[in-house]
Amino acid sequence: MSRELAKTYDPKGIEERLYEKWMKNGYFHAKVNPDKKPFTIVMPPPNVTGQLHMGHALDNTMQDILIRFKRMQGYEALWQPGTDHAAIATEVKVIEKLRSEGIDKNEIGREAFLKHAWAWKEEYGGRIINQLKKLGASADWDRERFTMDEGCSRAVNDVFIKLYNKGYIYKGSRIINWCPVCQTSISDAEVEHEDQDGFFWHINYPIVGEEGRFVEIATTRPETLLGDTAVAVNPKDERYKDLVGKMLELPLTGRQIPVIADEYVDKEFGTGCVKITPAHDPNDFEVGRRHNLEEINILNDDATINEKGGKYAGMDRYEARKVMVEDLKEMGLLVKVVPHSHSVGTHDRCGTTVEPMIKPQWFVRMHEMAQEAIKVVKNGEMKFVPERFDKPYLNWLENIRDWCISRQLWWGHRIPAYYCDECGEIVVGKETPAVCPKCGCTHFHQDEDSLDTWFSSALWPFSTLGWPDDTPEMNYFYPTDVLVTGYDIITFWVIRMVFSALEQTGKIPFHHVLIHGLVRDSLGRKMSKSLGNGIDPLEVIDRYGADALRLTLMTGNAPGNDMRFYWERVEASRNFANKIWNASRFILMNLEGKEIEKPADLSALCPEDRWILSRINTVTREVTENMDKYELGIAVSKIYDFLWDEFCDWYIEIAKVRLWKADEDPKASGEALWTLRTVLTQALKLLHPFMPFVTEEIYCTLLPEEESIMIAPWPEYDEALCFADAESAVSCMQEVVRGIRNTRTQMQVPQGRKTHVYIVAGSAEAAEQYRSCARSFVNLASASGIYVQETREGIGEDAVSIVVSNAVAFLPLEDLVDKAKELERLSKEKERLAKEISRCEGMLNNPNFVNKAPAAKVDAEKEKLAKYKEMAEKVETQLKNLA
RNA sequence: GGAAGGUUAGCUCAGCUGGGAGAGCGCUCGCUUGACGUGCGAAAGGUCGCAGGUUCGAUCCCUGUACCUUCCACCA
Numbered sequence A: 001m002s003r004e005l006a007k008t009y010d011p012k013g014i015e016e017r018l019y020e021k022w023m024k025n026g027y028f029h030a031k032v033n034p035d036k037k038p039f040t041i042v043m044p045p046p047n048v049t050g051q052l053h054m055g056h057a058l059d060n061t062m063q064d065i066l067i068r069f070k071r072m073q074g075y076e077a078l079w080q081p082g083t084d085h086a087a088i089a090t091e092v093k094v095i096e097k098l099r100s101e102g103i104d105k106n107e108i109g110r111e112a113f114l115k116h117a118w119a120w121k122e123e124y125g126g127r128i129i130n131q132l133k134k135l136g137a138s139a140d141w142d143r144e145r146f147t148m149d150e151g152c153s154r155a156v157n158d159v160f161i162k163l164y165n166k167g168y169i170y171k172g173s174r175i176i177n178w179c180p181v182c183q184t185s186i187s188d189a190e191v192e193h194e195d196q197d198g199f200f201w202h203i204n205y206p207i208v209g210e211e212g213r214f215v216e217i218a219t220t221r222p223e224t225l226l227g228d229t230a231v232a233v234n235p236k237d238e239r240y241k242d243l244v245g246k247m248l249e250l251p252l253t254g255r256q257i258p259v260i261a262d263e264y265v266d267k268e269f270g271t272g273c274v275k276i277t278p279a280h281d282p283n284d285f286e287v288g289r290r291h292n293l294e295e296i297n298i299l300n301d302d303a304t305i306n307e308k309g310g311k312y313a314g315m316d317r318y319e320a321r322k323v324m325v326e327d328l329k330e331m332g333l334l335v336k337v338v339p340h341s342h343s344v345g346t347h348d349r350c351g352t353t354v355e356p357m358i359k360p361q362w363f364v365r366m367h368e369m370a371q372e373a374i375k376v377v378k379n380g381e382m383k384f385v386p387e388r389f390d391k392p393y394l395n396w397l398e399n400i401r402d403w404c405i406s407r408q409l410w411w412g413h414r415i416p417a418y419y420c421d422e423c424g425e426i427v428v429g430k431e432t433p434a435v436c437p438k439c440g441c442t443h444f445h446q447d448e449d450s451l452d453t454w455f456s457s458a459l460w461p462f463s464t465l466g467w468p469d470d471t472p473e474m475n476y477f478y479p480t481d482v483l484v485t486g487y488d489i490i491t492f493w494v495i496r497m498v499f500s501a502l503e504q505t506g507k508i509p510f511h512h513v514l515i516h517g518l519v520r521d522s523l524g525r526k527m528s529k530s531l532g533n534g535i536d537p538l539e540v541i542d543r544y545g546a547d548a549l550r551l552t553l554m555t556g557n558a559p560g561n562d563m564r565f566y567w568e569r570v571e572a573s574r575n576f577a578n579k580i581w582n583a584s585r586f587i588l589m590n591l592e593g594k595e596i597e598k599p600a601d602l603s604a605l606c607p608e609d610r611w612i613l614s615r616i617n618t619v620t621r622e623v624t625e626n627m628d629k630y631e632l633g634i635a636v637s638k639i640y641d642f643l644w645d646e647f648c649d650w651y652i653e654i655a656k657v658r659l660w661k662a663d664e665d666p667k668a669s670g671e672a673l674w675t676l677r678t679v680l681t682q683a684l685k686l687l688h689p690f691m692p693f694v695t696e697e698i699y700c701t702l703l704p705e706e707e708s709i710m711i712a713p714w715p716e717y718d719e720a721l722c723f724a725d726a727e728s729a730v731s732c733m734q735e736v737v738r739g740i741r742n743t744r745t746q747m748q749v750p751q752g753r754k755t756h757v758y759i760v761a762g763s764a765e766a767a768e769q770y771r772s773c774a775r776s777f778v779n780l781a782s783a784s785g786i787y788v789q790e791t792r793e794g795i796g797e798d799a800v801s802i803v804v805s806n807a808v809a810f811l812p813l814e815d816l817v818d819k820a821k822e823l824e825r826l827s828k829e830k831e832r833l834a835k836e837i838s839r840c841e842g843m844l845n846n847p848n849f850v851n852k853a854p855a856a857k858v859d860a861e862k863e864k865l866a867k868y869k870e871m872a873e874k875v876e877t878q879l880k881n882l883a
Numbered sequence B: 001g002g003a004a005g006g007u008u009a010g011c012u013c014a015g016c017u018g019g020g021a022g023a024g025c026g027c028u029c030g031c032u033u034g035a036c037g038u039g040c041g042a043a044a045g046g047u048c049g050c051a052g053g054u055u056c057g058a059u060c061c062c063u064g065u066a067c068c069u070u071c072c073a074c075c076a
Helices: A014-024 A054-072 A087-100 A105-124 A127-135 A150-165 A222-227 A238-243 A282-290 A307-312 A317-330 A367-378 A387-398 A453-457 A472-477 A487-505 A537-544 A546-554 A567-591 A607-628 A632-660 A666-687 A692-702 A724-746 A764-772 A776-780 A819-845 A847-852 A855-882
Strands: A038-042 A076-080 A169-179 A184-186 A191-206 A214-219 A230-233 A247-250 A255-261 A273-276 A334-347 A355-364 A383-385 A417-420 A426-428 A444-446 A480-486 A510-516 A755-761 A783-789 A800-804 A807-811
Touching: A014 A127, A014 A692, A038 A054, A038 A472, A054 A076, A054 A127, A054 A480, A054 A510, A054 A537, A054 A546, A054 A632, A076 A472, A087 A105, A127 A537, A127 A546, A150 A169, A150 A426, A150 A453, A150 A487, A169 A282, A169 A334, A191 A222, A191 A247, A191 A317, A214 A222, A214 A273, A222 A307, A222 A317, A230 A238, A230 A282, A273 A282, A282 A355, A307 A317, A317 A334, A367 A387, A367 A487, A383 A387, A387 A487, A453 A487, A480 A487, A487 A510, A537 A546, A537 A567, A546 A567, A546 A632, A546 A692, A567 A632, A567 A666, A567 A692, A607 A632, A607 A666, A607 A724, A632 A666, A632 A776, A666 A692, A724 A764, A724 A776, A724 A800, A724 A807, A755 A764, A764 A783, A776 A783, A800 A819, A800 A855, A819 A847, A819 A855
Parallel strands: A038 A076, A038 A480, A230 A255, A383 A510, A480 A510, A755 A783
Antiparallel strands: A169 A184, A169 A355, A191 A214, A191 A334, A230 A273, A247 A255, A417 A426, A417 A444, A755 A807, A800 A807
16 A cells, blocks of 8 residues: 555545455444453444434444444454334335335235335345444344345244234234324334314303203314213312203204213313313323213214214314304304313324224233333343433333324234234234134234334344354343433333343343434534435445444533534534644555564653653543543543644644754664554544544554554553653643733744743753653744753843743844733733632641642642742843843 | 432533543634645634532532523322
């Protein structure tokens, strides 16, 4: 590979090339390996025919970072990928496609429809996987699974049968949420409540046998009147005590309904009289069951009024509402209409207002399994990161209701229940039963419904590893280590995986649940198709590279918090990629044609080299700790700061002085080069999980003998590379350099004008420190010569002084010095120091502080005080000299 | 009604177990310095929502409060 690098980093082409290389070399593949410890992440399966959005990008970037980190650390790291069949979403898409071709789902029938659906899946199924690859995802694609593949389907059937036999799955006629557009039942979790402005229609129901007397009810859905089978009042409501037991004439229907008493009614709300529609309201359903009321379903599946609705039959629910209100008005039964805002349940997939309806459906009894899922979080076996997300988890489980799992869809796992054609007996099993156990009949038909998508994704952490078979993978990789997902999906998916895993495998599915927030647009709005404010991650990758996108998503946001997306931030990330690219380019240019050997004794290196080695050593320790705690944002910003500020802005500039004189002093330049390459290499390894492409490209160019940074071992902290003395020497030097730069700017010293720098050290020790890194000043402080001494001797009276903690630096800038300004500058400095001194003294004079604060804090204050006093004295001396 | 989170520099946000407030972007000034102008150097800019409390000491802990966001429940 050529060592020539372009002047700016262009990820195009490079990313694809590297990804192909990784795939070809099989780096992503994990296998059962008893010699290594496993580390497992199961990828939340995206919709098989979906497209990558920012949420996926964030979620998968986090997973990829963790998996790459652990892989480098020597774990057998499995990132188990796959896709979800997404029942409703996919079925709707296929229906739409067929419709555009003039084909009706119901006309072609189940078999033919499924053929179309599979064809659709084959056509678009690979799309999102390829998009994930563009992101750099190092998942084990050899193990890619699909919720409807053979193994997963077997797991689904197995679980269904087990739960049925245990009595945890049952079929029942209960009130469920019905989506009239998707024409299927949906679970409570799939209903979104939103406040809508509507009306309260007050309607009089005439009391039978009491001419002119009415009961006034108030409703937000007048059309449900057609299904009323009672009016309820509170038993303690004095106003209506005499009405209980009386009959009312239900307008528009000719039916008579009773007045009943039930605690459910709130005396204060509305009129205190509630129409009861057991078939179309969950609360009314409960009341109805308590009082044995008739349940009259008045709606067809498409939410038009059915034959029970008399003259309104065939009308859409909202049209019927309008007409009925008109009719009631004409009859003089409409008392009033008042505006009223109330929450309406909508289907989260299509936004349609759901209708509660009574239908025979399959349910999972939740109470017992929920208890187990609660236990593992309460006892700390399974932990949320950040911890606060255990609250919605526990809250949901503690108030859980039975889970409606049947869907009136074809795309999905068909319910393994068979009905005897003769007697209707239900037999649940893997195959069509031969003989009815009840009547001996041999003819059966399978249940038409399919299962909720989440039923199969609930099994994902183990069905993908081969369960229900006892596979080596199950034994080795399960339970998985961490699940990474957004907080919006805890109730849908996380909970269901946990209770399913506990029930089926007896183990938690994962030890940690790492929760992230939503990626919002720059105005803080949710990205959505309808708003058109979504930003396509692929466009970001195309324009700035996957590394820039990944870095953007990982910086500046805390775990579990939402973040806003800004193109400016992507630019900043891109700039960083370019920055390290150029740092590497610089090092490569200097390495050209040289063989660099590791210095025999690192502790004999100059302070600057030992400083940067010591720093990367510390950064390595800190970053590793952050990664272990899932603090990915903190980890990457430490690497960022180290590389940009310390390595590029300081160390490279320091090293240049030696590189310029490579011919004169090959040993010194060799040491600088070795250090440059070593530190950069190590930092690249730390950065690799975050920015896999640019780090790989540089690494392989820098170390042509190496195969890939992906398989390089993760750096480890090394006690022997901790050089406190060097860190202190360099930090003093930096203090002086900053002081000099500041002064030069203030005095408007022209860029090209170099000056001598005199450093009068406060002690022999300090002098030694400054001498040891004197040559660095040449470049850092635009110095023409460095003179470290212990007295002021030989320095002009009017030299500009810069006072630091253990020295005073002087710049002979005679012609530029304005005495008055200089006096002012020093006075200000004096003032500043005086403030510091009084602050320290204040604390130290406080006996409470001295007695109660930790000794280390007190000593630190004492040291500061001494330092500031010394500096103040020096400033004072300068002021005198100037005067 | 219940719960969670937020309130820090002009903007967007970090800030781990309490001990002198940080970043990115923006703004100002100066730089065609031989890796990088996708850059370098120097600055300006914050009583860390408000009020109490605990503490020698609070952006951080506790209580209350205001405003914002979200989730759950209810709404005849």
